[in-house]
Structure formats: structure tokens, C-alpha cells
Amino acid sequence: MMKILIVGEDRESSDFLRDALRSLDVEIQLLSLDILRKNNFGNKDIDLVILNLADLKPENQQHLSEILEKIGKTDFPAISFINQNLSKLRSQLLNAGILQVLDLPYSHRETRSIIEKILIDPKTAGGTENPDRRELQQNSNEIFLRQLTKKLSQTQSNLDDAVGLILEYFKQIQNFEHILFFEIINPNEAVLKEYHSSSWLEKNIKIETKNLFLRSDKNEGIYLHENLSSDEDPQLYLKSIFGINSKSLIVCPIFLSRVIKYFILFMQNAEFTFPENQKHLINTAKQLIELRFQREPAIYKLKKDKKSQLSDYSSKFFQSIVDQLNFGIIIFNKDLHIKYINKEGKRLLRLDSSSGNYKKIRDVLGEQNTQAIVTSMNLMSSAFQRPEIEIVTPDGQRVLIGFTLTEFTDPLQEDGFILSLKDITYTKELQEEIMRMDRLASLGVMASGIAHEIRNPLAGIKAIAQTFEDELNKTDPKNEYVQRIIKQVNRLDDLLKSLFSYAKPQKPNRQFHYLNEIMQDVLSLLKQKLQNQNIKLIQSYSEELHPVFVDNSQIQQVLFNLILNSLESIENDGEITVSVSEVDPTKEFFQRKPFYKKITENRYLLIKISDNGDGITPENLQQIFNPFFTTKTFGTGLGLSIVYQLVQENNGVIYYESEEKKGTDCFLFLPAFEPSKKIEN
16 A cells, blocks of 8 residues: 655645545555654655645744755655745745645645546656656646647637636646736737736736747747846836736747737746746647647637627626616625726715726725625625625715625636625615604603503692692791692693603694794794804795795794704804705705605705704714603703604604714705695696
8 A cells, every 4th residue: 555644734734635635545644844854754665745835834944944855865756735826935845856836725636636646657656766756747747738638629619718728727737826818919019818827917908029039948939038137138028017026937929820929928936947847838738729720720710700799799798787787796806806896886886987996995995894894704604694884975975885795706817706785875764764653653652651640640649739738827837848749740740741742742733834934933032042152043045935834833843942952062152054945856965865755756845954063973863863862961851752743743854964073964854735735836
């Protein structure tokens, strides 16, 4: 039975490798780097050493050098698994004689296939003298080419699809860090059509082809550029375009009818150079592509034209569907770079039609919202949630957006996520309004019952106290106690009257009245208080206002309470603004409210009362219409509850907006039409 030694610090990934090989007839032993460093291999009969460097820590780097030195002194074949984009580590391993350096992740099936191919070749088995490791690498290349040839022969696709296969195979098997596929559009320019890269790029980038096709390698058919530093160095130019700090690159031209139509750039980071076997592999793959598609150029061109037309139609069709969805869609990769935003998504986020794509999510949504999305990414497999984020529009509106997150797999590029966005501001406010009305109705029934039960015994207490008062001499000191009892009973009776007003408001006697007249009656009652507190009152009335169809006394009571609340929120030297105008249905501010339909189907007037007082906290703003809720040191907390009921009775709408320490805005909408009659424009 063959024996495999898996060496690594990351126990989880080592267990994964062991599980992948369970179906093979092999004995597997797991060791840590530290244990292997402190012990010699001895005469162990080992058929393959697997270095699992998935989690190589900096402090273990020197231990790795010692282990590689030990492996170099043995005849054991060795391969290594590493994380992507570690070019220096890859170079170190290859220079130490490691047969293959493979980028994680790999599936169980892929891992078994790689290990099985190595074990089948007798030259790589333990105990054989001087195994030809270069030949083993060549065998691996031949397997790669056979698989590629089979794929190309099975597909009837065009050159673009074939190059896609090439890029995918080179990325998976040969671990190139940057593979860029270009189409030549004129003698001096080429455009990027496809890529596999560890850096963030974007398609349709144009580059100059000058100096790329200067032959600097003896390999027939490809162009090698290594460690050049002159002004003509193409690496310097490409770095300025892509930001890839590459010291070596290979240009692989694709000829059609003896003319270069496409070319592929193979680039590696830092000081990495291309081994001879990789150059040979690229050249052989190039010949396969050209052979496959130069046999029938006319058929190829026809297929390409048809596919291009179909692809163009499919793309436009898909785009039109996605842009007509009534919810926003954002597609982004695992690095949080946005790859696509549909039309509704840009509208929700107030983005220009040309902006948003290829930016980072935090640049569009902000840090706090991005963190909410990242948290949701980590909880995708947990219990059902309804996550929400809040954005502030340029005009200061706060928009509540509900979102869902779905994993996305792009077979041509990279995995990521689909973020679905829906404006739920209207829905949330509507839900809160319904809940508030239900709560107030329930409290009204309860208040009515309590008031009724208290009123009768209270009347009895007052009658008894008044009897005592009649029987006692006026000079009797007990009279003071009796009078206190009667005074407190009267106070409770006033509270009960407020409860009855809240629980069962009188049916309004609605008629047409002019708001400026109602307002002046109210302000005359508050004039002295305004002067005492040195508060400036600003009034604004639109011209030719229609009369409102309301109960005059009830609306006076409403306006009196609203302005009084503003007064009480200002200590001194403040300002209150009262404005009256027709409702403008074109304002987006109103369009986002749950009552928008009600105030625009018929004519309404808007009374806006603003102050620069202390403001209301977001928590308290949700409760201001609840009975008995108050932040004052006096009062019953029934004022705004009764106001809300009276506004409802008069077919009106009221809501508040406030910011702490900056002031409060009250919006009161009153009907300017008689319900039984249609409006004549």
C-alpha cells in the first residue's frame, strides 16, 4: 500500500485533503511543520509528500526553508497547496524542486485526480532512484493539453469561447496570476475582451500594441519580455494601464488567415519568471487554437456573426427586463466592488445613469449600511431575517430600504452576491399608522370604561364633602380639609372630561371656513404668551386659498394645542413659522407618504407649523399621539391624543417631523371640499 505524508499547520484543510484521498488505496499520515522540522525522514517508505501551506504563518517561514532542504536531500516526490497570489512562495517551492504548486481551493474530485496521476507514474514512486521530476511536470502538461484538445473538439463554439476555455484551464492548472485576452481593432490598438486576474480590472480597456510584438525569446510563436528596464519596456506601459507590477510577461498572438487578430498576455507579479515548460505549453495551446479555427474560416465567421447578433439581442432583452423591475438590483463581487446596478437601483440610491458601476459599495451606501450588508452576508444561512438600511437623499429625506442577499456565481468571471433593494418607507409608515389607530381605538374604549366607573363614586365623594361643608360652621378649621377634598374632586372631574373628549369626541359640525380667520382667532388667545416669551411669529398664506370644510371650534382647539406645544418647546427668544398653502402633488416629499393618495385625490390645504425649539427624539416621536404620554413635568398627556382624534373626525391628516436640538415641523392637512360633492376645477 502506498504511503502519503500530509504536512501542514492548518488542521482543517489537512483533514480536507485526507478526506479527498480516502477512496484511494493509500495510507495517509498527518504531521505539523514543526514536528517534521525536528525529526528526520529516516528510511520511511513514502510515496508522496503533500505540503499544505494554506495557513503559513510568518514565524514558520524559516521552518519551511529547513523542511524544503530536507525534502531536497530525499527521493520523495513532493507537491504543495498554497493560497492564491503568493508568487514569492511559489517561486521558492519550485526552486526547491517541488513538482507542482497548486492554488487553493480544490474540490475532492480535483484533488484525487491530481494525486492519482502522480501516483500512477512509476517514476515518482518512493524508492525509485533519481526520479525525473521535470518529466513528471511534462506529463502533467500533456494531460492538460489532452483535456484542452478534447474540450475544443467537443464544442462547436467560436474563438471567443475557445479562448475562454484556454484562460480557464491556464488559471486552474498553471496558476497564472494575470491572463488577459485582447482583440486587435487597428494596427496600433487592442481592446481587452476577457481576463482572469487577481486584480480588479474592467473590460473594454484600450491599449497600444507598440513594442508588444518584439521577439525576445527563441520559442517559436510567442514573445517573451523579462526584466527589461528601458523606455521601450512594455511592462512599464502596462503597469500604468492596469496597475499590475509585473516583471515578466508573455505575448501569445492568435493568427487567423496569417494575420494577428487576437493575443493573450500572460503576466506574473513581482520577480517571477516563466519556466521553460510553461512557455512550451503556451506555444502548443496557441497552435491548437489556430488549427481548430483556421480549418473553416468562412463557417467560423458566419457562426461568429450569428452569435454576435444573438448575443446583442439577448443582452438588450435582458437589460430591458431588469430595468423594468420595480425593485433595485446590485451585483457585486466578494471584494465589495459593484459590477452592475439596474435602473431602479440607481433611482433608489439617487445615482446618475452613468455612475455606480465598478465603485465600492461603501462609496455608494456609506460605511454603516455596508457593515449591515456584510453582517447579512455572514448570516445568510441562519434564521429568516428582514434586514433594513437607511439612506439620506440629497434633499435630506430619510428613505428606509429593505434588502435581501443572494449568492451569485458567474461562470465566466467570479463569484459574488445579488443585492435586491426595495423602498419600504411607505409600507413602514402605513403599518405604524394602522397600529397607532388600532392602539388609540383600544385605549379609547378602555378610557371610556374607566372614566364611567370612576365618575359615579367621585360624584358621591363630592356630595358627601359638600354636605359636611354645609353642616360645619364657617369658622370651623375642618372647613379647610373639606374644601381641599372638593378641589381635588373637581380636578379629577376635569381629567375625566378630557378622557371623555378623547374616548368619545363630539361629532363635528362641519362647514366651510377660511383658515386665515380661524388662525387669527387662535393667535389672539396666544398673543400675550408669545410676547412674554419674546417669541417671533412668522405667518405666510398663499393667495386665493379655498375654504376648508371643518368644525370651526374643533380645528381652533387643534391649532391652539399645536402652537402651544411649539411655544412650550422654546425657552425664550425663539421663532415659530405658520404657513398655509395648497397641497402640491408634484413634490416628492409628499409622494413618499402613505397618505399621499388621500390628500391628492381631492383638494387639501396644508398648515405647516415649524419651531426652532428643543426638538423631539426619534423614540419619543413614535409615541407623541399615545394617550398619557408626555415629557413635560405637568399636564395629562392627552393633548395630542385629542388633537389626533379631532383631526381624524374632520377627515384630516397630521404628522410630525423633528430633529433633536434643531426644532420640529408639524404638518396638518385639512379638506377643502365637501365629501358629498365633487370638486369643480
